[in-house]
Amino acid sequence: MSSYLEGIIMLSGINLIAVLGLSLLTGFAGLFSFGHAGFMAIGAYAAAFCTTTLHLPFLVGIAVGAAMAAGSSWLIGRATLKLKGDYFCIATLGFGEAIRLILDNFQALGGARGWPGIPPATTIWNILILDVIGVILLANIVRSRHGRNMIAVREEELAAQVAGINTFKYKMMALIISAAYAGVAGGLLAHYMTFIQPKMFSMTKSTELTIIVIFGGLGSISGSVLGAFVLTFLPELLRAVDKWRLVVYGLAVIGIMIGRPRGLMGGFELTPSSMRKYVADIKSARSAKAAQKAEDATLGKDGL
């Protein structure tokens, strides 16, 4: 495999982990975050601190990064999850920007110039393994009672509350899990790039993650997987028309919202059983058609 292709696959895999977390928050719990790059930044810097300064093993660094991101999301959630509508969204925006600006001014971690010399511990294999673990974990969360409660909160918060679901608890749970995913992605990114800079975790990054989730389809894990790979590869394929890439991207986002708001796979999952069902549907449709044809033929004969 060429190193260029390998690089893009690795980036897709890292993006995928952050996207999976955001997919739980936005797609299943119905909360909208503009600050996930902030959680990624916390994960990246915490993991880099563990491996580079404290010389701890790579996996410990990743775990600490995830825990730090989850902890900070708990603080943010406690303050803002009780608010309605756009407040949470604006709060996460403020949080993400604040993290970036704090890191910009924090000279001990390299400040705005960035932090070089992080060991290149991320490989394509540990990314792919974490991707698989991430997908299986998320699929199990979504199918569990907790996941169903989150979906209930997304669909109709008031009704969910009346039905006895502690809406605050489930929103918080979704937020913490998604922040932990973002933290893992940040840690992997730091050890892939071997250099991190606050600029890498700007609001643009948060927006990019959200757009992948939307593009893949809200409430679909396989959509998120597909979205992460398609939207990380697409810019590479469009290198030739580099300048117009994001222009098209912006229009495409509006187009999806107007034309196909459910995204690529909204509400549909690509699993072995759904595939079997799909094949069976085609088969039964075909046999129904054949039966119809035969019937038409006999009718035709009778008619004659």
Added chain:
Amino acid sequence: MAQFLQQMVNGLSIGSVYALMAVGYSLVYSVMNFSNFAHGGVIMFGAYFGFYAITMLKLPFPAAFALAFIGTAVLAVIIERIAYKPLRERKAPFLYFIISAMGASIFLENIIIATIGPTFRTYPDVFGRTSIALGPVAIGRLDLIMFAVSAVCLTGLVLFVEKTKMGRAIQASAYNMKAAALMGVNTDRVVMIVFALGGMLAGIAGVFFGMKYTVYPQIGNITTKSFVAAVFGGLGSLPGAVLGSVLLGIIETLVAGYLSSQFRDLIAFVILIGVLIFRPTGIMGKTTEDKA
């Protein structure tokens, strides 16, 4: 003391331009109930319209200024028609509006980068660099004009919303769009007017920001400050947006003057998180409750 007064004056002038942005954003929020993230793109276009009207068309400042804000008003209405109206007709949840707004914002920023390029451009010196001495305080001409024009625009907006029939229709739609429509208010028209007004104020703010700093494709990012100001003052409340903006402007200049200019941007987000924790409805906001 003189230095403190000087900082206050500077803060007031920058705060008044924040207010122009925050009011447009708040106006849209009050009627449509979603954060219009494309507002920054409209502000950026205002800065470019004004810049090219002065440098290429060689228009005198008032004409260039008018061209800029008429241009952005039209632009804001076009964005509404293309990106939001289909969603409005489908009664889509607010999430879709935000995402559509994000798409519009990405489009606006990058169409400028693709066509004009990412370079920084500086407005020609229109008002002169001399400042007016007022006792111990020196007020720059641009600062004075910024403050005066903003004050006139905001007063005009308040009069429009309070005194005219259309203004009352806007208030009614902000209170309850469905009920307003049943009472014979043309809500589609109201939404258009709201976007046109917001776009106009955004254009004015864009020209001023371009003149005070420079013109570049990411200048719209400054609107995150106006989101903060609007939350600080109380989301959806016009007087709140003005108060929040002016306070934010003053606090920012004081922080930059007495602590460090590096903390200038940070303080806005510290305020935001503080407000959200301790008084989420802002200074003048009404409590939001689910209408079930």
